Amino acid sequence: MILLLAALVSFVLTVVLGRFVLAELRKLKAGQEIRKDGPTWHAGKAGTPTMGGIMFILGTGITVLVLGWGRMLAGEFDHLYVYLFALIFGLIGFVDDYRKVRQHQNEGLTAKQKFILQLAAAVVFLVLMRYEGLLTNDLYIPFFQVSITIPWIVYLIFAAFVIVGCVNAVNLTDGVDGLATGVTFVVMVFFAVTAALWHLTTLALLPAALAGGLAAFFVYNHHPAKVFMGDTGSLFLGGAVAALGFALDMPLILIPVGIIYIAETMSDIIQVAYFKATHGKRFFKMAPLHHHLELSGWSEAKLVAVFSGITLVCCVLAYLGVQGRY
Secondary structure, three states: OHHHHHHHHHHHHHHHHHHHHHHHHHHOOOEOOOOOOOOHHHHHHOOOEOOOOHHHHHHHHHHHHHHOHHHHHOOOOHHHHHHHHHHHHHHHHHHHHHHHHHHOOOOOOOHHHHHHHHHHHHHHHHHHHHHOOOOOOEEEEOOOOEEEEOOHHHHHHHHHHHHHHHHHHHHHHOOOOOHHHHHHHHHHHHHHHHHHHOOOHHHHHHHHHHHHHHHHHHHHHOOOOOOOOHHHHHHHHHHHHHHHHHHOOOHHHHHHHOHHHHHHHHHHHHHHHHHHHOOOOOOOOOOOHHHHHHHOOOOHHHHHHHHHHHHHHHHHHHHHHOOOOO
């Protein structure tokens, strides 16, 4: 019941806060700069307010603090750790977005700057979770129900790069109205249900609240979008997805759960490698994958529906694959 309450409270807060946030973004003229090499019809999106992820970040944060207050007094902070970790990534995204808005271009922080900041945040989070006894160096393999013990330093390196990769994969998925919102909503429902069924109710508060916040954000973000989440929102979501995988101590579950994020990232990697190998030829019409499908005739609404549906199927399969975990 508390998880449904968390989702509902976060939904209402995000919808209400969204009206004020959207108004302020318009006052600041925080309009999105559109990629010059993107689909030509995306040019009409130029000037749409960005940094809208602030809406669900605030809605989720207030919800987990209020509804989780009693649990924090009892010494349970795992939901707060995940939120604060995601918030750090959201702040990195905010700095990136702010620089883009100020400079009126589609580039903010350099790739090197973002990588260093993200890697540092990942290491701090992992060390903290290890110190609190919430993370082991046993790598659980879904579907096979076995765990492999890995030396802690090796696990730390592996985990840090998985987190950074996951965060940027979610960021890459945010290229069509409502896409990252819809896909990640399904992922958050998976984490909330899984944690609840494993009696990890405190941890489940975060994904439940974020699912409610994303449902509310979709009101503003569905096609044609009134606001974009920006790197502020997408990096926050990436941090939340990655952190929840490790907070449940089963990071490999991110493979089936994040199949869309992976497909988007792989399409980008394949495109670049093929372009270089063939001296200018393209494997896809455009990368990442959602742009290729757009150029193949898919509408933005169809992309959101199909990608979210695929994620739902993979999340169900993922749960079946980890039933023996607890």
